[in-house]
Amino acid sequence: MATETAAEIQLVVFQLAGETYGVDINHVQEIIRMQSITQIPRTPVFIEGVINLRGRIIPVIDLHKRFNLPRAELTNNTRIMVVELGQVTVGMIVDSVSEVLRLPAASIEPPPPMISGIDVAYLKGVGKWNERLIILLDLDRVLRESEQRQLQQEIAAGVDLR
Amino acid sequence: MSELDMSQYLGIFLDEAGEQLQQLDEAIVKLEQTPDDLDLLNTIFRAAHTLKGSSASMGFNRLATLTHRMESVLDLLRQGKLAVSREIIDILLASLDKLRVLKDSIAAGNGDEGELGDIVARLEAVLAGEAGASPRDKVPGSETLTLDDIEQNVIRAAQVKGFQAYEIRVQLEEGCQMKAARAYLVFNNLKEAGEVIKSVPHTQDLEAEKFEDTFTLAFVSREDADTLANIVKSISEIKNVTVRPISLDEDRLVAAEVSALEQENGSLAARAKANSKASEQRITQTVRVDVQRLENLMNLVGELVIDRTRLAEVGNGLKARLGNEELLETLEEVSLHIGRITSDLQEEIMKARMFPIDQVFNRFPRMVRDLARKAGKEIDFIIEGRETELDRTVIEEIGDPLIHLLRNAIDHGIEAPEARLKAGKPRHGTVRLRAFHQENQIVITVEDDGAGMDPEKIKARAVAKGLISREAAARLGHREALDLIFLPGLSTSEKVTDVSGRGVGMDIVRNHIEKINGTIDIRTTPGKGTCFTIKLPLTLAINRSLLVQVGGRVYAFPLANVVEIIDITPADIQHVHRQQVVVVRGRVLPLIYLGQALGLARAMPAGENYAVVIVGLAEKQIGFIVDNLIGEQEIVIKSLGNFIGKIPGIAGATIMGDGSVALILDVRSLVDNLGVEASRELAS
Numbered sequence: 001m002a003t004e005t006a007a008e009i010q011l012v013v014f015q016l017a018g019e020t021y022g023v024d025i026n027h028v029q030e031i032i033r034m035q036s037i038t039q040i041p042r043t044p045v046f047i048e049g050v051i052n053l054r055g056r057i058i059p060v061i062d063l064h065k066r067f068n069l070p071r072a073e074l075t076n077n078t079r080i081m082v083v084e085l086g087q088v089t090v091g092m093i094v095d096s097v098s099e100v101l102r103l104p105a106a107s108i109e110p111p112p113p114m115i116s117g118i119d120v121a122y123l124k125g126v127g128k129w130n131e132r133l134i135i136l137l138d139l140d141r142v143l144r145e146s147e148q149r150q151l152q153q154e155i156a157a158g159v160d161l162r
Numbered sequence: 163m164s165e166l167d168m169s170q171y172l173g174i175f176l177d178e179a180g181e182q183l184q185q186l187d188e189a190i191v192k193l194e195q196t197p198d199d200l201d202l203l204n205t206i207f208r209a210a211h212t213l214k215g216s217s218a219s220m221g222f223n224r225l226a227t228l229t230h231r232m233e234s235v236l237d238l239l240r241q242g243k244l245a246v247s248r249e250i251i252d253i254l255l256a257s258l259d260k261l262r263v264l265k266d267s268i269a270a271g272n273g274d275e276g277e278l279g280d281i282v283a284r285l286e287a288v289l290a291g292e293a294g295a296s297p298r299d300k301v302p303g304s305e306t307l308t309l310d311d312i313e314q315n316v317i318r319a320a321q322v323k324g325f326q327a328y329e330i331r332v333q334l335e336e337g338c339q340m341k342a343a344r345a346y347l348v349f350n351n352l353k354e355a356g357e358v359i360k361s362v363p364h365t366q367d368l369e370a371e372k373f374e375d376t377f378t379l380a381f382v383s384r385e386d387a388d389t390l391a392n393i394v395k396s397i398s399e400i401k402n403v404t405v406r407p408i409s410l411d412e413d414r415l416v417a418a419e420v421s422a423l424e425q426e427n428g429s430l431a432a433r434a435k436a437n438s439k440a441s442e443q444r445i446t447q448t449v450r451v452d453v454q455r456l457e458n459l460m461n462l463v464g465e466l467v468i469d470r471t472r473l474a475e476v477g478n479g480l481k482a483r484l485g486n487e488e489l490l491e492t493l494e495e496v497s498l499h500i501g502r503i504t505s506d507l508q509e510e511i512m513k514a515r516m517f518p519i520d521q522v523f524n525r526f527p528r529m530v531r532d533l534a535r536k537a538g539k540e541i542d543f544i545i546e547g548r549e550t551e552l553d554r555t556v557i558e559e560i561g562d563p564l565i566h567l568l569r570n571a572i573d574h575g576i577e578a579p580e581a582r583l584k585a586g587k588p589r590h591g592t593v594r595l596r597a598f599h600q601e602n603q604i605v606i607t608v609e610d611d612g613a614g615m616d617p618e619k620i621k622a623r624a625v626a627k628g629l630i631s632r633e634a635a636a637r638l639g640h641r642e643a644l645d646l647i648f649l650p651g652l653s654t655s656e657k658v659t660d661v662s663g664r665g666v667g668m669d670i671v672r673n674h675i676e677k678i679n680g681t682i683d684i685r686t687t688p689g690k691g692t693c694f695t696i697k698l699p700l701t702l703a704i705n706r707s708l709l710v711q712v713g714g715r716v717y718a719f720p721l722a723n724v725v726e727i728i729d730i731t732p733a734d735i736q737h738v739h740r741q742q743v744v745v746v747r748g749r750v751l752p753l754i755y756l757g758q759a760l761g762l763a764r765a766m767p768a769g770e771n772y773a774v775v776i777v778g779l780a781e782k783q784i785g786f787i788v789d790n791l792i793g794e795q796e797i798v799i800k801s802l803g804n805f806i807g808k809i810p811g812i813a814g815a816t817i818m819g820d821g822s823v824a825l826i827l828d829v830r831s832l833v834d835n836l837g838v839e840a841s842r843e844l845a846s
Binding site: 036038039040041042043047049050051052054055056057058059087088089090143 | 465468760800802803804805812815817822823
């Protein structure tokens with residue numbers, strides 16, 4: 001029994017530009033409806049701004065812009081998925097959140113070289129479930145390294161519209 | 163003992179050692195002024211003794227060795243075998259400095275390494291030279307009165323009943339024939355007034371005439387010292403009597419007991435004494451709390467404050483919709499009550515974060531003394547309002563600016579003693595440091611009665627250094643000329659000393675103070691003196707702000723930065739070198755649309771009227787055009803977090819009553835970001 005559960009991972013599955021993605025449920029703090037976001041000047045374009053999550057100020061990023069995916073319309077299904085990784089709590093805008101799945105670790109394969117426009121560097125792998133393909137995001141990479149670097153570069157370059 | 167345990171103790175040890183060193187520092191500086199204060203000497207001795215003990219038990223032998231030597235010297239002072247002199251104070255202070263170095267070394271993880279240097283030798287020289295030093299009123303044959311635990315308890319018990327303990331030292335005339343009889347008379351007459359607790363030498367020795375001509379008694383009585391002295395003096399062949407109240411080593415009298423003493427004690431003088439003792443020695447119970455915990459509490463309360471506002475809004479909304487329902491009235495009541503409690507809670511937590519400003523002030527007497535000696539000046543340093551409380555965050559920031567100002571006052575402000583006499587002033591200069599509350603602010607003033615500053619000289623200096631043009635200087639008024647000292651690179655002192663006068667300083671002082679949303683002001687009269695007035699917010703966590711709207715979003719200007727608000731029409735806007743400007747009372751101010759300054763908009767929307775928020779920062783003033791003014795509000799400052807990091811122009815965010823997020827503007831970086839053209843405009 002124990003080995004079976006250990007060999008499983010639990011995923012929160014969401015839709016983004018027509019593809020199905022999953023992230024480890026342990027990193028997902030909560031899922032909230034889209035709400036008014038306060039824009040912050042001089043930040044990279046994918047940072048939508050900040051929201052008030054029960055008194056906490058949480059930054060929100062748009063994964064479409066983050067991965068240069070085609071822009072999606074806001075619908076009734078649009079959600080902000082609040083993920084927590086180390087010291088960082090971030091809301092990610094996704095098209096919809098569909099379900100929570102258990103996936104046998106064995107069914108996860110390394111990501112193919114090119115997949116729907118997202119850089120493989122941000123993927124952990126691809127899982128198959130009932131003939132569906134679920135792309136596993138590497139949150140660590142998405143949230144930490146690259147964004148921090150990009151942020152710093154853009155700020156250093158002095159993003160300025162004036 | 164495990165390593166973890168040890169490090170835990172080390173933290174406490176270092177904390178306490180730091181406090182003891184600070185206490186010693188203050189007390190020794192004070193001792194120099196009041197060398198006869200035996201209570202003070204006892205305090206010093208105890209602090210040194212405690213430090214010695216804890217160092218030894220932690221295994222820091224150098225620390226223990228040095229404190230032991232200090233303790234020996236202090237003991238001689240205490241016993242009156244050595245007189246307090248400037249040299250001894252110097253050596254004691256130098257020892258403290260060395261102790262600090264050792265303590266820092268321990269804190270850095272290096273143990274108490276490092277050479278003790280000549281300091282031990284100097285202390286030992288004092289110990290050895292004891293004979294040569296002039297002893298304080300040493301009376302042959304007299305012994306200092308030391309009380310054991312039992313005797314102390316007797317005194318404590320008596321004190322509760324309203325008795326006061328005295329040390330009575332009786333000196334018989336030389337050649338007194340019947341010493342034992344005289345001593346007996348003293349005992350007998352005093353018996354009417356109270357009780358003898360102890361006698362040195364012992365009563366048996368007194369009876370056997372085994373004493374020179376002096377004996378000392380511990381005595382409890384309800385009479386005051388003068389009455390007791392008169393009782394003894396009424397006996398013939400008594401040469402001298404001194405009566406002093408005994409203060410027990412650890413005065414554990416709690417307030418209740420003191421008040422019992424007050425009620426029973428008829429003597430007004432004694433009551434006053436008891437009162438002052440109670441305020442001096444009442445030990446407040448404290449708990450050390452992690453600062454982070456207080457910060458968290460503050461944040462939570464901040465959220466409550468926001469919810470309170472929302473609750474009130476919901477209540478109002480329901481009332482508008484449903485009219486006067488009984489349930490709604492209850493809701494309103496509850497919401498009001500929660501509001502009150504939240505306000506109280508907020509205030510209490512604010513207070514918990516407050517420290518008396520003495521935490522900063524307490525190191526200054528030593529500094530002033532050292533600087534004054536080095537500069538060859540004679541200075542009376544007066545501190546007022548030590549107990550004024552302000553937020554921890556503000557305390558951390560205010561130390562450096564004050565050091566700068568005090569240094570300036572000593573180095574540039576106060577003249578040399580001869581110059582002062584020549585100018586018809588007292589030899590001693592006075593530097594006064596004051597702190598007090600005023601409305602929602604803390605005001606700190608640094609005042610000296612020195613030479614003052616001459617605006618004309620400052621102008622000339624600024625022109626000579628190329629900081630402003632001659633024409634610009636000519637146009638400056640008295641106050642504006644004084645403001646020039648805050649320009650980087652200006653120093654008004656003719657000579658550069660190692661204390662101050664390198665032309666760095668006042669600009670840094672101002673920067674520091676502005677960083678914590680404070681302001682600084684100067685008043686000076688040539689020949690009479692200078693006074694700097696610093697005004698600070700009580701806390702940095704809550705800020706009074708001016709809310710404005712730009713591009714549909716709400717932004718908050720810290721009110722401390724806002725100089726004024728004006729209304730202008732497009733016709734008022736002029737252009738200088740393609741920079742929009744507006745003339746306000748003859749002053750040309752650069753003007754920019756806030757949306758542009760934030761990089762959110764390319765152009766200012768056309769309109770009939772513009773609201774302009776004029777902000778002031780040091781020598782700069784700039785007008786920001788906004789779409790709408792919303793009003794003043796108290797806001798809780800929250801950080802944008804690590805993920806977003808530091809954004810130029812934005813100091814943080816706050817949550818409004820309706821739950822939305824508004825950004826707080828960082829006026830300094832906003833202004834800096836606008837580039838040089840703005841500031842150049844003003845300087846020319």
